[in-house]
Amino acid sequence: MTQDLTRFIEYREAFALFDKRGTGQLPKETLGELLRSLGQNPTQAEVQQLQGQVGNTFDYDHFLQILNRPDGWKPAGTADEFIKGFQVFDKAGNGFIGAGELRYVLTQLGEKMSDEEVDELLKGFQVQDGQINYHSFVRSILAQ
Known part of the structure; x- marks a missing residue:
């Protein structure tokens, strides 16, 4: 019961932070960022699908x-899973990847940033x- 109340308060506070105008309505473009701020891990495709379901804006009840x-939501993955993914690009096997190559991986492969x-x-x-x-x-990223 206490955990549910804590979660409810966290959801309400997050929604309120994104509701800068105080209208009780958020633009659909904020949905992915709002979900991620609460520890969810939707893909861009999932966010786009959800945005298509809400119209131009959504309220708190729809958000819940x-x-x-x-x-439910897929887990973000473990550190070891991500590290194994980066090892493919670690040609020297020393735990380092080129900054340019990392940028390429993040902007061009998989869930593009x-x-x-x-x-x-x-x-x-x-x-x-x-x-x-x-x-x-x-x-560091997973600890945030």
Whole structure:
């Protein structure tokens, strides 16, 4: 009961943070970011499908229906799974990947990110001789 109440409060607060105008309605474009802010991991395809179902805006009740959908959400994956994925690009086998290659992977393969999203993601990461330690990168991202 207490956990449900805590979760309800967290959902309400997150929705309110995105409701900058205080109208009780959010533009459909904020749906993916709102879900991710609550620890969900929808793909871009899932977000687009959900956006198609809500019209131009959605309210808190509709958001709760989406958040608590019957088929649930896929887990984000474990650090080891992501590290194994990056190992494919680690030609030297030293735990590092080129910063340019990492950018390419994130913007061109799988669930594509924008250059701006990658810039934000890479803020604060040490680049040594054009290389990023992908073990540290993965653990840091998943800890956020």
